[in-house]
Amino acid sequence: MEGRMFNFSAGPAVLPLPVLKKAQEELLLYPGAGASVMEISHRSKAFAGILERAKADMKALLGIPDNYHVLFCPGGATLQFTMLAMNFLGGKSADYIMSGSWASKAAGEAKKFGTARPAWSGKDENYVRMPKSSELSLDPDAAYVHFTSNETIQGTEFFTEPETGGVPLICDASSDFMSRPLPIEKYAMIYAGAQKNIGPSGMAAVILRNDLLERVPQGLPSILDYKVVVENDSLYNTPSTFTIYIIGLVAQWLREEIGGLDKIAEINRAKAGLIYDVIDNSGGFYRGHAQTDCRSLMNITFRLPDEAMEKEFIAQATAAGLDGLKGHRSVGGCRASIYNAMPVAGCQALAEFMKEYQKKKG
Ligand SMILES: Cc1ncc(COP(=O)(O)O)c(C=O)c1O
Numbered sequence: 001m002e003g004r005m006f007n008f009s010a011g012p013a014v015l016p017l018p019v020l021k022k023a024q025e026e027l028l029l030y031p032g033a034g035a036s037v038m039e040i041s042h043r044s045k046a047f048a049g050i051l052e053r054a055k056a057d058m059k060a061l062l063g064i065p066d067n068y069h070v071l072f073c074p075g076g077a078t079l080q081f082t083m084l085a086m087n088f089l090g091g092k093s094a095d096y097i098m099s100g101s102w103a104s105k106a107a108g109e110a111k112k113f114g115t116a117r118p119a120w121s122g123k124d125e126n127y128v129r130m131p132k133s134s135e136l137s138l139d140p141d142a143a144y145v146h147f148t149s150n151e152t153i154q155g156t157e158f159f160t161e162p163e164t165g166g167v168p169l170i171c172d173a174s175s176d177f178m179s180r181p182l183p184i185e186k187y188a189m190i191y192a193g194a195q196k197n198i199g200p201s202g203m204a205a206v207i208l209r210n211d212l213l214e215r216v217p218q219g220l221p222s223i224l225d226y227k228v229v230v231e232n233d234s235l236y237n238t239p240s241t242f243t244i245y246i247i248g249l250v251a252q253w254l255r256e257e258i259g260g261l262d263k264i265a266e267i268n269r270a271k272a273g274l275i276y277d278v279i280d281n282s283g284g285f286y287r288g289h290a291q292t293d294c295r296s297l298m299n300i301t302f303r304l305p306d307e308a309m310e311k312e313f314i315a316q317a318t319a320a321g322l323d324g325l326k327g328h329r330s331v332g333g334c335r336a337s338i339y340n341a342m343p344v345a346g347c348q349a350l351a352e353f354m355k356e357y358q359k360k361k362g
Helices: 017-026 045-062 076-088 101-110 210-215 226-231 241-258 261-280 307-319 344-361
Strands: 068-074 093-098 115-121 145-148 169-172 189-193 203-209 299-303 334-337
Touching: 017 241, 045 068, 045 203, 045 241, 068 076, 068 226, 068 241, 076 101, 076 169, 076 189, 076 203, 076 210, 093 101, 101 115, 101 145, 101 169, 203 210, 203 226, 203 241, 210 226, 241 261, 261 299, 261 344, 307 334, 307 344
Parallel strands: 093 115, 093 145, 145 169, 169 189
Antiparallel strands: 068 203, 189 203, 299 334
């Protein structure tokens, strides 16, 4: 669509154009509701249908077994850092895999409710990789093991789950959620802030195994109690109904237009390959941050020969219609976030731009 840039922002991030068009079509009048989705009760029949469909599509896409709940919680992934610790840590100790900035933030919040014991830390290596299971030092009595499947800032990703020897596994999948199939049975809980791969900002999708609810202590604030969230089907308070509606449209797009998570995973590998190939064949002009076997298919982090050149590269890219390539303020450099909704054409355009820029400067 004219005027829309290729948006490489880490989040809020690009959404599928067909989803935005559908939302535009239905903005004034949601079929059968006589009003916009934003204007109808969260307890109305029309919204009940939207919520049910969103959950059903997510269940079908990920193959979520019946003993798991699909929940929508306010406050994004950051509130999940707190909420999961309030619900499942309660003065005990949990193991945190310290793989980067987001894992550190998750552990920082958990420490307020018990012990967040580092099971591994990549800090001394500047967070260039994810650990192998054999490197983890795990406490068999831990309340849970927490890991971050994709470190959005460093651009590193786990491609297999850490082995925990039966300790419940909890995953912050904010930046690679629904980008590929997952063996859900290996997880006790998966959560993801919506604004990267599945919708607008402000909510988190949570997949929670039913037996975990037995661990929830009495007396938590109602809105932060997973039992209350489950009992009220994510409608204890008024949720961001519009966000849930868009998440539903994204799930529908993944099922009906893309053809499922195997398909999107294949597309995502090809898209990332286009950009990593340029980095790998640049003779060191572009330097990827992550170790090759751990590099993220969602957030590609790289440096140029110096900071002045990085600044110029980012400015020229924006002028060429490639927006949002500035790395996170804590690490600098460049970052191309290429979530599910980034079209192949966007990655091709960036790869071409990178080659041209190197030709001029290299
Ligand atoms: C991996 C990861 N975890 C957590 C967060 C925090 O999410 P939110 O801003 O939705 O609280 C983000 C990004 O914002 C993230 O990339």
